[in-house]
Amino acid sequence: MGSLIKVVLIYGLELSEYFSFRLKCQRNDEPMLNKNTPEIYVDSYEDNAVVIKDMGVSYGSFDILRDVTATIPEKKQTVIIGPNGAGKSTLVLAILGAVPHTGSIEFFKTSPVLGYIPQRLDFDRHLPLTVAEFMSLGRTRWPVWLRCPKKLVQKNMEYLELVKAQNLAKRPLGSLSGGETQRVFLARALMDDPDLLVLDEPAAGVDVYGEQLLSEILDTFKREFTIVMVSHDLKSAKNHGDWIICLNRTVVSAGPPEKIFRTEVITKAFGLDLDSLEADAGYA
């Protein structure tokens, strides 16, 4: 019963957030987009891994993203925040080259290695494939049905240890929990030695412990390669991000967390202010 109330409260909170956002947007003539942004704050770094200029993505006649100009600093952790429907996932897909876009997205080096951990780790969970086999796919010329070189077996274990998943090697991939699957996918992405690692909503569907573990793991790689993370969780964005991009169908603001996490900037992005958010939470 207690957990049911909790679930209802959480959903109620999200819904109220959504409705107040919609109401705010309806009051503006421009739907779902805050156009008047006098105190827009876009900072930029000297060493950038990715430079995005006047980028737009549309679906038919509907602009999901427009006039996106932002930079992603090299070897730092960038967090993209924004309300539902702000185009966060679309932005990272555009960076990965998975959706067609206008404008330009330039990388600091030609053909960078990209790692991607999607928001929903949904795959065929009854597929008989162990974690160790999954790790080897695409890493060796030997087909998985024939053999796995000893060196690769060792390397697999090393990377699984890095993400604290060494005990999962022989388990079927489909039997893992959300957090475990995420860590195994992370280990697989790390094996490719990525220049840029993209995580879409890593906290979704993972318990508090799993989320904390993931943040700790990511913090150890902070200076080794560029990390881009989409997040709903403003608190963890504030704690772990070196650079914040606040998105609401265009860049509302971008910069280091201490400059972004101020009431007026968040208001701009989310269409409601921190006070009312807190008031909503208190009421719920």
Add this chain to the structure above:
Amino acid sequence: MEFLEPFYNITGLLYEESFMQRASLALLLLSIAASGTGVLVVSRRMAFFPDAVGHTIFGGLALALIFGLQVDLVVLFFGVFIGLLIIYVVRHSNLASDTVIGLIFSGGVAFGLALVSRYPQAQGRINRYFLGDILTVNDNEIILLFVLAIVSIIFFVLLYNRLMLSCVSPANYLKTVLPEYLFGGFLAFVVVIAVQVVGVLLVTALLIAPAAAGRVLAPTGRWMFWITLLVSVFSGQLGLLAACQPEVNTTPGATVVFIAIVIFGLSVLGKRIVASLSKKELIHNQ
């Protein structure tokens, strides 16, 4: 053909008649190609794809007979073309793959039937594709099956990992454009040849029944491949052996498929029983 002699010596241990020896060898070669392909079909959820390609063969057949072209060649190219077309339309439209396959499937059948009704001379060979006939394979077709088996082994060595990875990790779908088309074409190739053995109606089952059994029984990806191969070869040979017994006397293609499906059923049942036994033991120990 001289190089086939050693193989016939082996199949000769089971069968006296040369057409049975050829049929046995043909089924063995086809099982090798079909097993790994079946694993990929089942894992990639493409079970209707072979059905669609199989049915559109009538279009190719009708075209070849009307224009007086070499039938096998036209049917092969037409099948591979349809396979690639399905992959292309799935990738470039916002329709789900089952819708696309359904459309191309019926389109191909409609085209074939329309042509056949207009030109009755095309009807003659349709039966062979409907029901398949393993007992009439000649040495040339055996050589074609050898080529198929070798091509499929090369395919499984080079692309199996990549295709398997893209089933699990959607992040890799960007890099799999070429393997996907190659698999579509290769699968169509396997289907067109398998259709001549078991017929259009059963080609899907020939591919997916052993793979489904492998999936049920296998604890790992490696075992899934080998169990599927074992089930495929075993049901092929047992089906042929059973079909030619005077007491049974059935069509070999259908018998092979039936046995493969029975093995699948038994493996599901067996796994259930083992699971419930181990559960009971667990409760008992507690």
